Amino acid sequence: EAQVTQNPRYLITVTGKKLTVTCSQNMNHEYMSWYRQDPGLGLRQIYYSMNVEVTDKGDVPEGYKVSRKEKRNFPLILESPSPNQTSLYFCASNLGGTSLNEQFFGPGTRLTVL
Amino acid sequence: QKEVEQDPGPLSVPEGAIVSLNCTYSNSAFQYFMWYRQYSRKGPELLMYTYSSGNKEDGRFTAQVDKSSKYISLFIRDSQPSDSATYLCAMSFYSSASKIIFGSGTRLSIRP
Numbered sequence: 001e002a003q004v005t006q007n008p009r010y011l012i013t014v015t016g017k018k019l020t021v022t023c024s025q026n027m028n029h030e031y032m033s034w035y036r037q038d039p040g041l042g043l044r045q046i047y048y049s050m051n052v053e054v055t056d057k058g059d060v061p062e063g064y065k066v067s068r069k070e071k072r073n074f075p076l077i078l079e080s081p082s083p084n085q086t087s088l089y090f091c092a093s094n095l096g097g098t099s100l101n102e103q104f105f106g107p108g109t110r111l112t113v114l
Numbered sequence: 115q116k117e118v119e120q121d122p123g124p125l126s127v128p129e130g131a132i133v134s135l136n137c138t139y140s141n142s143a144f145q146y147f148m149w150y151r152q153y154s155r156k157g158p159e160l161l162m163y164t165y166s167s168g169n170k171e172d173g174r175f176t177a178q179v180d181k182s183s184k185y186i187s188l189f190i191r192d193s194q195p196s197d198s199a200t201y202l203c204a205m206s207f208y209s210s211a212s213k214i215i216f217g218s219g220t221r222l223s224i225r226p
Binding site for chain 2: 004031033035040041042043044045048050058059090092096103105106107108
């Protein structure tokens with residue numbers, strides 16, 4: 001079954017405590033992205049990756065890091081989380097090229113930073 | 115001004131009605147226009163996309179793009195309670211979906 005998985009699904013942490021949210025896809029997709037979703041603001045792109053070792057900033061990259069060492073994995077790293085990073089996070093993957101149809105989102109990670 | 119504007123709703127209609135969801139945008143360079151459906155506590159799923167202006171139909175769903183007015187619409191015919199969800203419009207400059215700009219979403223409720 002084609003899918004994007006994220007872990008953890010729910011996380012409560014404290015300001016300054018480094019955390020990583022993992023994302024994995026089993027479709028051999030080239031493109032992967034991270035979004036955050038906040039009420040009234042919709043989905044905003046944090047980072048995206050076009051292939052292994054190729055990443056670029058989205059619209060709201062401040063306070064986040066990513067890495068793409070393997071095609072299937074695209075972890076999101078918060079080195080020093082702050083309360084304004086409390087949000088619902090989605091990882092997504094797509095085939096790239098002209099295959100807009102092949103887009104999949106993960107189930108989401110709800111992060112609360114106290 | 116946001117690049118993509120979408121009325122948040124909520125929008126409530128009776129079962130069987132035709133639903134019209136709309137978005138406006140400011141950047142004329144957008145070429146790909148997408149609609150996503152997001153059920154509560156789930157990730158978005160792509161419903162359909164169109165390239166440039168025109169209409170596209172898929173079952174009960176029709177997407178329309180009017181680039182001259184910078185306005186896109188999604189119509190749902192014979193709406194069902196299972197269509198109750200948040201609908202997100204989105205736009206991209208490229209076909210690769212590497213950079214997508216989303217609207218804030220419209221929450222739709224279909225009353226049985």
